[in-house]
Amino acid sequence: MDGAPVVSHAKTPGLLEGMRLYLRSIAALVWKDLAAELRSRELLSAMLVFALLVILIFNFALELDTRTRATVTAGVLWVTFAFAGTLGLNRSMAMEKDRGCLDGLLLAPVDRSAIYFGKAIGNLIFMILVEVIVLPIYSVLYNINLFQGGLLLVILLGSLGYVAVGTLLSAMAVQTRTRDILLPILLFPVAIPVLIAAVKSSTGFLQGLEMAEISPWLNLLLVYDVVFIAVAFMVFDYVVEE
């Protein structure tokens, strides 16, 4: 034990100090998820293999010719990201639950929203990593240039919204016995607005539409991102406590 007096670090921190502790615990959580993933690679490899399989299956199933390809690309991409994302969201929360680590996090003297943000940022990083690998492969396989600023922005915003609501729902689903089935059943309906807005604006950018036609979808995407993050921030505490 240390020699410090009993009340050593039990003071209630001030606002600025509190904010600093809050951000540091989020950073600690993200660091922990990345370090663990770097070791096991189980989450990323599963997401990646799955994403690549989905793309290939779509290719065979739809027997895409060059013209239809341009119109369905956005849909195929987002279905892929959504499925692969669910896989990651599930694993990431199950890893907390299985050895009781979620309790360990809940015991920490930080506002519980910090746990939400830490997990969500980790999930977002994994999802973006998968996308960063899937996009060039898709581009090469189907001979479509996906590296356009607008499209990349949509992918970022769409993933953000998907992960924001997905992290909250995965915390909910992980408490139940049927979590693997429950997460997609909960998540897909709730995330539909994000996915629709993402597909519409992605298609817009891929087909080179006017900005005026794309921006309503882009705005919708932004609004949903903000709403999902705000709601999760407020209810996460209730979701995780028994």
Place this chain on the structure above:
Amino acid sequence: MIEVRKLVKRFGLKTVLRGLDFHVEPGEFVALLGPNGAGKTTFLRILASLSRPTLGEVIIANHRLPAQAGALRRRIGVVSHLPLLYGELTAEENLRFYGRMYAVPGLEARLAEVLDLVGLAARRRDLVRTFSRGMQQRLAIGRAVLHAPEVMLFDEPHTGLDQEACDMLEEVLREVAARGRTVVMTSHDLARVADLASRFDVLSNGVIVASVQRAQIQPDDLLGFYRQALRSA
């Protein structure tokens, strides 16, 4: 230090704690005894602010639960049924992670100190996944004392520990007690807690049915006291 009045906890229709009253002075070391399913873990989880009381009052170190749980968490250390450790991180990384979550000052020095304390200094670079049950339990104890909490809530901490580790745990607990910290510990091992705790409480069917100070009982009589408490409950 801990004041619990008429605590009720229900899971759905099932009532686990039925109006439990519990009071602990600062520096007391309470051994919470009771049969399987009595509600010991449920009770400790409520004290640890991991679970909300259905009814009743829980006040720890002047903080009322669940409303003031946030400010209280820094002051409590918990060893639970599960190790609360990440298999894909090393022993040191696990502690470093929790140390950051608790904003422990002088973290690196404290890590070395705690790893020494629980006898895992030599294995600090090994993945926790590769640890034996007892080694994980040692690290779980290190995790619980890392931020030098004032109140310790230990749920069957002896599980899986070898003789040497039990001695280590006892040393930790004695030191904790000597520092005037408060401990509530559940155990099924009466012989072990007999000369460790300063008070013995028996929890049965969701209430405390008996309580005795160590000064008032011979270590050999503890088993008799426990049986008697359960019979009369």
